[in-house]
Amino acid sequence: TFCREIGVERPHVAGNSLGGLLALELGRQELVRSVTALSPAGFWSERERVYAFTTLRAMRLAARSMPQPVIERLSRTTAGRAVLVSSIYARPGRRSPAASVRWKPVASRSACVSATAAAGGSVQFTDDVREVPVTIAWGERDRLLLRRQGVRAKRTIPGARLVRLPGCGHVPMNDDPALVARVLLDGSR
Secondary structure (H helix, E strand, O other): OHHHHHHOOEEEEEEEEEEEHHHHHHHOOOOOEEEEEEEEOOOHHHHHHHHHHHHHHHHHHHHHHHHHHHHHHOOOOOHHHHHHHOOOOOHHOOOOOOOOHHHHHHHOOOHHHHHHHHOOOOOOOOOOOOOEEEEEEEEOOOOOOHHHHHHHHHHHHOOOOEEEEOOOOOOHHHHHHHHHHHHHHHOOO
16 A cells, blocks of 8 residues: 555544545545544535535636636635635635635646546445544535534444534635644544
8 A cells, every 4th residue: 555655554644525535434444543534525415415516516617717817806805715715715815815816727627626526426435433533523614515414424433523613614724724733633642
């Protein structure tokens, strides 16, 4: 495996969204010491799954069709940054104008976005993770994977610690980096 190749045995892992789902799968296979999953994919109802992927497709379409000068103009104000990235960030005003401008090429051309949509579109996580400590953290203002999915995750993995991330959206590392760092450190102890 990758970890063996780089000389790491059973690392602590963390992931966000589809990365959180992958981290949980590594935990289920007992390949890691601990898992911290931030708003992990795979705990949705069919309606929520369709909503999430429709939102991602709409973001991609908007990024492809919006002229660069419009994005640059929008990125200069808090309200404009909200228009650009509020689907994934609860506090888009904290994004710098430059970071908001960089959103367009990532959303419109990234192979990762396409691969995520293709790979994660039908995945449902249904197994318990019994032998590895699991922390599941969910942004209270996640607009992509709704926080009630965290309750489903806790039911699926009863031994998991469920942590609410106040004021955070789907990508909490931007909304409250210090809080996410604490959750990651706590989850790896």
